[in-house]
Amino acid sequence: MTNGVFDVAVLVGSLRKESFNLKLAKAMQQVAPQNLKLEVVEIRELPLYNEDLEADAPAAWTAFRDAIRSKDAVLFLTPEYNRSVPGALKNAIDVGSRPYGKSVFTKKPAAVASLTGGALGAFGANHHLRQSLVFLDMPTLQMPELYLGGAAKMFDADGSFAQDSTKELIVKFLTEFASWIETTRQK
């Protein structure tokens, strides 16, 4: 926390350059309440988790763990792959959760939003992710839920939300998340 502002790691579950979830992260940065600083923490360079590598942990793992450790909270933005969490995001979770007993996620407040081009709002990915967050012992915002479909029509050319109603929903979500961090974070 810096000057009353919560530092939030944003983990984007897509590696695509034109990712809608990355666009969502950027649009969220534009409308976030003043006490929430959202920063995307990259997951694309993380080698696949393999416990054998812990003896001489890859630099990318260490940098990722340090980045999460330095934040007050984590916001997960995920697409849905085959009704579940994309492998890249699951790998980031696995990397951050180890070595055993040294998870960087423990007790960090979290929130989940899922976004897909499809109609179902990536509900399957959202809830599979929540299953991991229980085991990671992350107090996770329950309401409002955020299942977003129709990604292709969500953003204007400049990256802002095309509909005021979407913007209002996102502002409400982020405002509730800021309150949730205030309530649940480790002092």
Ligand SMILES: Cc1cc2nc3c(=O)[nH]c(=O)nc-3n(C[C@H](O)[C@H](O)[C@H](O)COP(=O)(O)O)c2cc1C
């Ligand atoms: C391997 C794969 C599996 C997918 N499975 C689903 C799915 O189960 N449900 C869904 O709504 N969309 C599915 N999609 C579509 C993605 O959710 C969609 O492409 C989305 O825009 C990806 O997010 P991004 O734009 O942030 O990269 C799948 C896409 C890929 C590449």
